[in-house]
Amino acid sequence: MSAHRWDPDQYLGYADERGRPFVELLAxxxxDGPADVVDLGCGPGNLTALLAQRWPGAAVTGVDSSPEMVEAARGLGLDGVRFEVADLRDWLAGPTGRVDxxxxxxxxxxxxxxxDLLPALVDAVRPGGRLAFQVPGNFDEPSHTIRTxxxxxxxYAEHTAGVAVPSSHDPVVYLDALSALGCEVDAWETTYLHVLRGDDPVFTWVTGTGARPTLQALPDDxxxxxxxxxxxxxxxxxxVRGDGTVVLPFRRVFxxxxxxA
Known part of the structure; x- marks a missing residue:
């Protein structure tokens, strides 16, 4: 997860579109009144700020494996929010107490x-607490298959072999796995139609996220x-459509x- 470097500025180029699934997940x-809230994979912290707004009495912690992202998050100066650099697997394996x-x-x-991490994620939550996550589910779309x-x-292949490639599962897979761990589960999916503007907007989108590890693995020449x-x-x-926009369908799994209890 930390072999490549993230660029907070490039990632935030489509902050509204990238943030919408988080808002809908949070809803x-x-x-009610959690004491401890943790954002695993907090990125540049702009969405972690919403957790502090939702639960102003909670101790909120953002965790990310990217030093660049955590530096940007700390630069927000959010009151009552702490950010730390850590791989989420290390965080789960550490001495951290349970959260709400x-x-x-x-x-x-x-x-x-x-x-395989779901049992540890559930175990990191206090009885009656909430585990909430969202992952992309669009890996069979051209935005990913063309890069692959x-x-x-x-x-290119000699340089990209073994590079980090994202993947996820259908909602029912997460529902079944979490239910087997004794959880009450709400799972769903949504396909957003992001209306993008600018030059080569889908290229700009993917080079800030899914394609970034591949590009960084390639030599400069x-x-x-x-x-x-x-x-x-x-x-x-x-x-490009008649109005100058480009539509990017993007499926998300929640x-x-x-x-x-």
Missing amino acids: RVDA VLVSNATLQWVPGHL ELAARAP VRPAFEEELRGRLAEAYP AVARTA
Whole structure:
């Protein structure tokens, strides 16, 4: 999760679109007066701020494996919110006590085999608390398949083998897994139609998230050719509409679990 570097400014280029699933996830977390709230994979902290607004009496902690993201989050100067650099797997394995609300937004997809982490995530929540997460579910869309196809070709494949690639499961998989752990589960999916503007907006979107590890794995003398072909193929897959916009369909998968009391 930390082998590549994130750019908070580039990530925030579509802050409203990226933040909407978090807001809708948070709306389904029916926790009253939690004392401890943790955001695993907090990114640049702009969404962690919403947790502090929702529960002003709680001690809120944001955790992210990217030093760049945590530096940006700390720069927000949020009262009552603490940020720390840690891989979520290390955080779960550490001496941290249980919390009332544990949130993870668009992070678990980067953890290989993250279904195996669900017992530890549930165990990190106090009885009757809430575990809430959201992951992308659009990995069969051109925004991902084009990158995968290109990365498997010469001369790129020798550099991209083993690079971090996100993945997730259907809502029913999370529902079944969390229910088996004794949780009361609300799981669902939503496909957003993001209306984007600007030059090559889908290219800009993916290079800030899913394609970023692949691009960073390529040497400087190889990367430009990859970027040029990726940009061109994405432009074909997501054509500009008559009003100058581009529509990016984006499926998201959500789960909110209430742990056994």
